[in-house]
Amino acid sequence: MAETIIRTERLTKRFGSFTAVDEISFTVGSGEIFGFLGANGAGKTTAIRMLTGLLSPTEGSASVAGFDVYRESESIKRSIGYMSQRFSLYDDLTPRENVRFFGGIYGLGSSELKEKGERMLEALDLGHAADTRLSALPLGWKQKLAFSVALLHEPKLVFLDEPTGGVDPVTRRRFWDLIYQTASSGVTVFVTTHYMDEAEYCDRVSIMVDGRIAALDTPEKLRERYEVNTMNDVFIRLARPARRSE
Amino acid sequence: MNKQFNGFRGLRIVGHLLRKEFLQIFRNRGMLPIIFLIPFIQMVILSNAATFDVPEVPFHLQDFDRSALSERLIERFTSSGYFRMTGESFARTKGIDELVSGNASMVLVIPEEFEKELVSTGHARLQLMINAEDGFTAGVIRGYAEEIVGSFNQDQPALIPRSLDIGNSPPGIEIRSSGWYNPELVYSDYMVPGILVVLVTIIGLFLSGMNIVREKEIGTIDQINVTPIKRWQFITGKLLPFLIIGLAELTIGLVIARVGFHVPMLGQYWLIFMVASIYLLVLLGLGLLISTVTDSQQQAMFVSWFFSVIFILLSGLFTPIESMPHWAQNFTQINPIRHFVDIMRRVMLKGADAKDISQPMAILAIQAIAMLSLAVNRYRKVSS
Amino acid sequence: MRRFLGFVRKEFFHIIRDRRTAAILFAMPILQLLLFGYAIRNEVTEVRTGILDLSHDVVTQELTDKLLASGTFIPSAILSSEQQIADAFASGRVNVVVVFGPRFAERMLHDQKAELQVVTDGSDPNVSRIVTGYAASVAGDYLRDKGYPSPGIVPLPVMMFNPGLKSVYLFVPGLMALLLMLVSAMMTSISITREKESGTMELLLVSSLRPIQVIVGKVVPYLTLSFINVITVVLMAMFIFGVPCRGSIVLLLLESLLFILTALSLGILISTITSSQQVAMMISLAGLLLPTVLLSGFIFPVTSMPWPLQLISNIIPARWYLVLVRGIMLKGAGLAELWKETLVLIAMTVLFMTVSVRKFSERLQ
Numbered sequence: 001m002a003e004t005i006i007r008t009e010r011l012t013k014r015f016g017s018f019t020a021v022d023e024i025s026f027t028v029g030s031g032e033i034f035g036f037l038g039a040n041g042a043g044k045t046t047a048i049r050m051l052t053g054l055l056s057p058t059e060g061s062a063s064v065a066g067f068d069v070y071r072e073s074e075s076i077k078r079s080i081g082y083m084s085q086r087f088s089l090y091d092d093l094t095p096r097e098n099v100r101f102f103g104g105i106y107g108l109g110s111s112e113l114k115e116k117g118e119r120m121l122e123a124l125d126l127g128h129a130a131d132t133r134l135s136a137l138p139l140g141w142k143q144k145l146a147f148s149v150a151l152l153h154e155p156k157l158v159f160l161d162e163p164t165g166g167v168d169p170v171t172r173r174r175f176w177d178l179i180y181q182t183a184s185s186g187v188t189v190f191v192t193t194h195y196m197d198e199a200e201y202c203d204r205v206s207i208m209v210d211g212r213i214a215a216l217d218t219p220e221k222l223r224e225r226y227e228v229n230t231m232n233d234v235f236i237r238l239a240r241p242a243r244r245s246e
Numbered sequence: 247m248n249k250q251f252n253g254f255r256g257l258r259i260v261g262h263l264l265r266k267e268f269l270q271i272f273r274n275r276g277m278l279p280i281i282f283l284i285p286f287i288q289m290v291i292l293s294n295a296a297t298f299d300v301p302e303v304p305f306h307l308q309d310f311d312r313s314a315l316s317e318r319l320i321e322r323f324t325s326s327g328y329f330r331m332t333g334e335s336f337a338r339t340k341g342i343d344e345l346v347s348g349n350a351s352m353v354l355v356i357p358e359e360f361e362k363e364l365v366s367t368g369h370a371r372l373q374l375m376i377n378a379e380d381g382f383t384a385g386v387i388r389g390y391a392e393e394i395v396g397s398f399n400q401d402q403p404a405l406i407p408r409s410l411d412i413g414n415s416p417p418g419i420e421i422r423s424s425g426w427y428n429p430e431l432v433y434s435d436y437m438v439p440g441i442l443v444v445l446v447t448i449i450g451l452f453l454s455g456m457n458i459v460r461e462k463e464i465g466t467i468d469q470i471n472v473t474p475i476k477r478w479q480f481i482t483g484k485l486l487p488f489l490i491i492g493l494a495e496l497t498i499g500l501v502i503a504r505v506g507f508h509v510p511m512l513g514q515y516w517l518i519f520m521v522a523s524i525y526l527l528v529l530l531g532l533g534l535l536i537s538t539v540t541d542s543q544q545q546a547m548f549v550s551w552f553f554s555v556i557f558i559l560l561s562g563l564f565t566p567i568e569s570m571p572h573w574a575q576n577f578t579q580i581n582p583i584r585h586f587v588d589i590m591r592r593v594m595l596k597g598a599d600a601k602d603i604s605q606p607m608a609i610l611a612i613q614a615i616a617m618l619s620l621a622v623n624r625y626r627k628v629s630s
Numbered sequence: 631m632r633r634f635l636g637f638v639r640k641e642f643f644h645i646i647r648d649r650r651t652a653a654i655l656f657a658m659p660i661l662q663l664l665l666f667g668y669a670i671r672n673e674v675t676e677v678r679t680g681i682l683d684l685s686h687d688v689v690t691q692e693l694t695d696k697l698l699a700s701g702t703f704i705p706s707a708i709l710s711s712e713q714q715i716a717d718a719f720a721s722g723r724v725n726v727v728v729v730f731g732p733r734f735a736e737r738m739l740h741d742q743k744a745e746l747q748v749v750t751d752g753s754d755p756n757v758s759r760i761v762t763g764y765a766a767s768v769a770g771d772y773l774r775d776k777g778y779p780s781p782g783i784v785p786l787p788v789m790m791f792n793p794g795l796k797s798v799y800l801f802v803p804g805l806m807a808l809l810l811m812l813v814s815a816m817m818t819s820i821s822i823t824r825e826k827e828s829g830t831m832e833l834l835l836v837s838s839l840r841p842i843q844v845i846v847g848k849v850v851p852y853l854t855l856s857f858i859n860v861i862t863v864v865l866m867a868m869f870i871f872g873v874p875c876r877g878s879i880v881l882l883l884l885e886s887l888l889f890i891l892t893a894l895s896l897g898i899l900i901s902t903i904t905s906s907q908q909v910a911m912m913i914s915l916a917g918l919l920l921p922t923v924l925l926s927g928f929i930f931p932v933t934s935m936p937w938p939l940q941l942i943s944n945i946i947p948a949r950w951y952l953v954l955v956r957g958i959m960l961k962g963a964g965l966a967e968l969w970k971e972t973l974v975l976i977a978m979t980v981l982f983m984t985v986s987v988r989k990f991s992e993r994l995q
Binding site: 292294295297298299300301342346347348351368369371372374376377378379380381383384385386389390391392395398419421422426427547556559564565566569570571574577588592596598602 | 762788
């Protein structure tokens with residue numbers, strides 16, 4: 001495996017007496033598509049928020065892109081892209097304005113911003129929709145746009161928190177084409193999902209149950225280990241004994 | 247890369263934030279009317295509604311004397327412009343009934359033998375029953391009546407019998423009154439500067455607090471927090487638009503005050519704008535602080551509303567600070583609205599200069615610094 | 631019926647359990663009444679006074695003492711020339727300057743025209759009038775004490791209903807109206823819109839409860855709470871602030887109940903025409919609370935307003951409720967005097983109810 005881009009060691013987050021993430025340890029290699037699976041409420045989003053520097057951990061250690069999550073969270077932010085679970089671009093701005101804004105606050109120069117932004121909008125094939133308000137666009141397009149915005153400043157690593165929620169299988173498939181494209185250019189993709197067919201597309205997957213990592217391996221190996229045919233069955237085997245859901 | 251270049255780039259990021267905020271504000275159909283219509287409506291309604299001016303007082307007459315003198319006195323009342331007669335009766339209880347039913351605010355009772363008594367003793371009593379539900383208005387009504395009777399007395403020297411004169415000229419004190427800045431005692435001159443403060447307050451407090459909570463609610467705040475943007479850049483980018491809008495509102499308000507209400511402006515405009523900027527920083531800091539402790543726009547709205555009602559009612563805008571008990575007067579020292587109202591009135595109506603208002607201005611400045619540092623401190627890109 | 635009672639109970643506990651809401655419903659009224667009852671007054675007391683004595687004789691000395699002894703004038707500055715007046719006003723040190731003209735004692739005895747000038751800063755016109763009145767009566771007293779009664783007609787004002795001219799008497803009824811509007815109209819509208827927003831309203835409507843039962847069930851808890859608030863506020867007004875209740879307390883409570891109904895029906899009306907809590911909130915704030923504070927006569931007398939605003943004030947329920955409360959508590963009025971206001975409130979309630987029911991059934995179809 002190539003060099004390590006994420007490393008966590010007994011990373012833990014407690015809210016009061018509730019332990020959302022319980023001593024998780026794993027590594028992600030550079031250039032990997034890493035699937036981060038788990039039932040609703042298993043602690044995926046909390047873990048992602050710690051790795052992206054949005055939430056400070058209670059215990060344990062973690063480094064992302066070589067920076068420590070406690071002390072160097074601002075440096076981490078320079079090296080990562082993030083697309084959150086809730087769709088989080090501005091609905092009342094146009095795609096072009098969103099691109100300009102987020103590129104701008106990442107510190108892109110104006111010529112750079114213009115060139116990259118145009119190239120990106122072109123690649124997305126938005127056409128004249130680039131100047132209509134986001135609220136009028138279909139969700140699938142918005143998701144692609146959000147993904148592209150997360151990559152605008154050319155990060156080494158991108159976090160996608162349930163990037164394809166709420167769209168049809170065809171649109172999801174197209175989104176995964178984008179993910180492959182990105183990964184092939186050397187960007188590490190850290191993606192959470194609860195669509196098990198998507199899990200098959202990942203290089204490696206981890207499955208979280210009740211705040212802990214219950215399994216971590218390539219999809220084939222997991223299927224073999226649990227002697228089932230699909231990731232779906234793997235997931236059900238692991239998640240059924242979960243104490244918390246929703 | 248040298249430091250200067252970094253600084254320039256930092257400011258450019260603020261510029262991007264500003265651009266985005268203004269785009270959003272001007273695109274929001276619900277917001278635009280709030281920002282630009284409310285000043286007009288507020289100025290017009292508040293300045294007209296918020297008045298203790300006591301116009302023509304309806305009074306009920308009970309003239310038990312029915313003399314030439316009483317008639318002349320009544321004529322004085324009705325022609326003064328202060329009073330309007332709504333009825334007449336001769337039964338004591340009827341007068342009180344009229345007060346209870348609200349048909350009259352005062353009953354003027356002229357006792358029997360009124361003229362006779364004045365001629366023989368030099369004195370005559372006149373009874374005024376005033377509805378004092380509203381003590382303040384009652385005080386003003388009494389003032390009107392005393393003014394009329396006083397001038398009536400002066401014009402009737404012939405009525406006072408010579409024999410009762412004490413020496414050739416009885417000692418007397420002539421009371422004269424004058425208003426230093428507002429000689430015509432125009433109520434709107436007094437209210438409008440304070441209402442301008444309310445205007446700026448609502449924009450500053452409500453819009454700023456609500457804005458950040460909204461980003462929290464729709465989740466875009468995460469998308470910003472995950473970028474390497476600096477705290478000062480984010481906060482500047484969030485506060486500056488509302489500072490600018492607040493000052494724009496104030497400008498519109500000042501124009502309406504000047505053109506629509508003819509409120510005098512004896513002081514300097516730059517002074518007002520300077521104080522307003524400091525004041526807005528206090529409010530924006532408070533709004534930011536509220537946004538850090540609330541999770542929904544509804545909560546933010548409730549908290550903002552709660553504070554603004556208390557602060558406005560205890561600001562001396564509607565009721566004088568001096569009338570409050572001492573503990574409340576002391577409490578108003580921490581009320582930024584009180585200081586800004588005070589400054590506005592003094593600068594506009596009295597032409598106070600920077601030196602005159604240095605004390606309240608210093609308090610506002612301290613509050614601005616305290617509020618902003620508290621808010622900036624509480625604002626976290628990383629939650630725990 | 632049992633199902634319905636169960637629903638009401640659920641709604642009731644729903645409100646009580648949410649601490650923040652419970653605090654808003656119970657603590658805020660009490661807190662506000664205490665705060666405003668004590669702090670919001672417009673009695674003119676403790677006027678910061680500057681004395682400019684241009685003659686310095688026995689009479690001016692005695693008059694100054696007498697003025698300051700009244701408690702209304704608080705000595706804040708001794709001025710020595712007219713040039714200092716402007717400065718004293720601009721700095722805000724004084725609100726009033728009392729000027730004794732030159733040769734005061736001499737002119738008082740011989741010319742009848744000793745000049746006492748009350749210069750107010752004039753920024754608050756009514757304070758100007760009232761302060762001048764005080765000064766005149768102090769001067770009159772002084773002359774009388776010295777055995778120089780001024781001849782002429784002496785007006786004897788009797789302050790009916792509120793001899794102490796206390797502003798609490800005026801503000802307490804206004805606060806009652808404001809609080810009832812807040813609790814009844816605003817909370818109801820928000821609570822119903824919340825159910826609409828979260829989709830639970832649909833659930834209730836497909837249940838075996840009739841729509842009218844759902845609405846009544848949502849409203850009854852607020853009615854009860856509001857009524858408890860009224861009783862609390864009236865008791866506080868009477869025993870803490872000493873506001874008298876000269877009329878029938880039963881009538882007062884009945885009229886309050888009527889006003890609560892008016893407010894609740896307004897709340898329901900708002901919730902039927904809005905779909906989001908936020909809009910409901912904005913309408914409640916801008917459309918109900920502001921007018922209740924400003925146009926009802928709570929602080930500013932309706933008669934002082936220009937006629938267009940007086941006209942508008944007629945459609946504000948609080949305006950009529952204020953007349954009722956003040957009439958009953960302060961003037962001891964009964965239904966004989968207050969039937970008109972009562973009818974107006976009843977008519978408003980019926981109107982709001984009818985419109986909401988119509989809107990509501992439109993939505994169902």
